[in-house]
Amino acid sequence: xxxxxxxxxxxxxxxxxxxxxxxxxxxxxxxxxxxxxxxxxxxxxxxxxxxxxxxxxxxxxxxxxxxxxxxxxxxxxxxxxxxxxxxxxxxxxxxxxxxxxxxxxxxxxxxxxxxxxxxxxxxxxxxxxxxxxxxxxxxxxxxxxxxxxxxxxxxxxxxxxxxxxxxxxxxxxxxxxxxxxxxxxxxxxxxxxxxxxxxxxxxxxxxxxxxxxxxxxxxxxxxxxxxxxxxxxxxxxxxxxxxxxxxxxxxxxxxxxxxxxxxxxxxxxxxxxxxxxxxxxxxxxxxxxxxxxxxxxxxxxxxxxxxxxxxxxxxxxxxxxxxxxxxxxxxxxxxxxxxxxxxxxxxxxxxxxxxxxxxxxxxxxxxxxxxxxxxxxxxxxxxxxxxxxxxxxxxxxxxxxxxxxxxxxxxx
Numbered sequence: 001x002x003x004x005x006x007x008x009x010x011x012x013x014x015x016x017x018x019x020x021x022x023x024x025x026x027x028x029x030x031x032x033x034x035x036x037x038x039x040x041x042x043x044x045x046x047x048x049x050x051x052x053x054x055x056x057x058x059x060x061x062x063x064x065x066x067x068x069x070x071x072x073x074x075x076x077x078x079x080x081x082x083x084x085x086x087x088x089x090x091x092x093x094x095x096x097x098x099x100x101x102x103x104x105x106x107x108x109x110x111x112x113x114x115x116x117x118x119x120x121x122x123x124x125x126x127x128x129x130x131x132x133x134x135x136x137x138x139x140x141x142x143x144x145x146x147x148x149x150x151x152x153x154x155x156x157x158x159x160x161x162x163x164x165x166x167x168x169x170x171x172x173x174x175x176x177x178x179x180x181x182x183x184x185x186x187x188x189x190x191x192x193x194x195x196x197x198x199x200x201x202x203x204x205x206x207x208x209x210x211x212x213x214x215x216x217x218x219x220x221x222x223x224x225x226x227x228x229x230x231x232x233x234x235x236x237x238x239x240x241x242x243x244x245x246x247x248x249x250x251x252x253x254x255x256x257x258x259x260x261x262x263x264x265x266x267x268x269x270x271x272x273x274x275x276x277x278x279x280x281x282x283x284x285x286x287x288x289x290x291x292x293x294x295x296x297x298x299x300x301x302x303x304x305x306x307x308x309x310x311x312x313x314x315x316x317x318x319x320x321x322x323x324x325x326x327x328x329x330x331x332x333x334x335x336x337x338x339x340x341x342x343x344x345x346x347x348x349x350x351x352x353x354x355x356x357x358x359x360x361x362x363x364x365x366x367x368x369x370x371x372x373x374x375x376x377x378x379x380x381x382x383x384x385x386x387x388x389x390x391x392x393x394x395x396x397x398x399x400x401x402x403x404x405x406x407x408x409x410x411x412x
Contacts, residue, residue, distance in 0.1 A: 002134075010109070013107045013109075016029060029087050032090060035103075036105070036106055037116070040119045043101040044079065045079070049123045050080070050120055050121065051081070051122065051410075052083070052122035052124070053080065053125075054127050055089060055131070056129070057088045058089040059326075060129050060130070061082075062204060063128050063151040064126070065207055066207045067126070067400055068098050068099065070401070075412040078411060081102075082102045083104065083105040084102070085104070085131075105133075108134065112135070113139040122145055123410065124147075125146070125148070127147070127150075127175075128149070128150055128152075130152070132149075134167075134168075137171055148175060148177050148178070151180075151202045151203045153180060153181040153182065154184075154185040160192060178194070179198050179403050181199070181202045185197075200403065201396050201398065201399035202349070203400045205329060206397055206399060208333040208393065209394075211306045211333070212333045215306075218308075221258070221283075223291040223292050224286070224294060227292060228255075229256075230256070230376045232258070232313070232316060233308050233309050233315045233331065234258065234315070235308070235318060235327075236318040237260070237318035238261075238262055240321035242275065243365075244362070245368065246276055247365065248369055249296070254376070257295065258308060258311065260304065260305045261318075269298065273298065276296050278296055279295045279296070281297060282298050282300045284301055309330060309333075309336065312331075313382060314339065314382070314386075315332075315338050316339045316340070317331060320340040320343045320344055324343045324344065324346055325343060328340060332349075332389040332390065332393050336390075338358065338359045339362060339372075340362070342363045349396075356389075358385055358388040360385075
């Protein structure tokens with residue numbers, strides 16, 4: 001592997017170690033990685049024919065999950081090892097019941113890759129979306145392990161397509177097949193000399209459809225929205241999102257608001273509560289008798305958000321004023337319009353929903369007010385936007401089945 005790449009990985013590892021002095025997530029990552037090899041030796045039988053899936057974090061897990069579920073439906077005895085790179089995914093899904101074990105993936109050094117794969121001995125390796133760890137991929141190729149990436153998406157500005165990107169293009173050639181989200185990705189790869197590509201869509205669509213069909217019911221929230229003129233569900237919100245939405249909400253008494261903040265430690269929740277000027281309750285403290293009397297409900301429990309969107313007439317998805325929007329498909333699948341901030345350039349579904357009229361990108365309180373005013377005063381506009389959002393999701397189902405049908409001879 002290229003010396004500069006190895007130096008970059010070692011520098012990144014050193015930076016994480018330094019950050020771990022103060023950063024809890026960095027400490028969790030290092031502690032988890034230190035246990036990976038022992039955990040694999042104790043929990044898996046490499047002679048059983050391991051299917052290895054690697055994801056970066058929770059979002060990528062949700063893309064890989066439909067394939068895991070399909071594998072287990074068709075082959076209940078299949079042995080699957082799931083690895084994460086980020087604590088945000090591992091700590092939430094470390095007890096996921098459909099796999100044999102869950103581990104952190106050690107840093108991508110040649111030594112770690114060789115040791116990890118010599119213990120695991122996978123019969124097939126599946127990476128999800130953006131995971132291009134060169135030493136692991138090259139080691140898999142040397143060992144002759146069939147290797148795939150699913151739900152991947154490529155853009156012209158990525159390093160693979162730069163004049164100096166030959167090494168990174170070489171990494172892509174380690175995959176036996178790349179299952180990409182769209183034709184543009186397939187065309188970019190073709191022009192770069194990579195032709196073992198199938199454009200079949202994004203497995204996240206299958207995941208959100210499955211969640212919708214099994215959506216949880218919450219009697220307290222049903223009572224909360226019972227007589228509401230208009231309810232906005234605000235999912236995975238950060239402070240910049242709330243600074244736009246909450247002032248509008250405070251000034252519009254006909255509107256109810258459900259907020260599920262991305263993070264909700266006690267300090268964060270109290271700060272959020274302090275910005276809301278209307279009658280508000282935390283979900284964990286709400287009762288059925290009093291729920292209808294509140295204007296705002298703050299969700300302070302894990303595992304609810306994907307089912308919460310069924311109670312809204314529209315959704316605001318957070319993250320668009322930071323590193324990027326969170327999962328807008330989770331909301332759109334319920335046939336409601338979605339609103340989000342400007343950082344959505346890496347998300348194909350955001351562009352598509354804007355184009356078809358089911359999604360709205362805003363960059364200021366004024367733009368947010370303009371969108372919400374239209375949706376709350378024009379029933380036809382609200383209905384049409386929600387309808388096309390739902391139809392968009394429905395039209396993009398099926399990627400998981402395509403991938404499974406291709407690989408099922410390896411996934412038993």
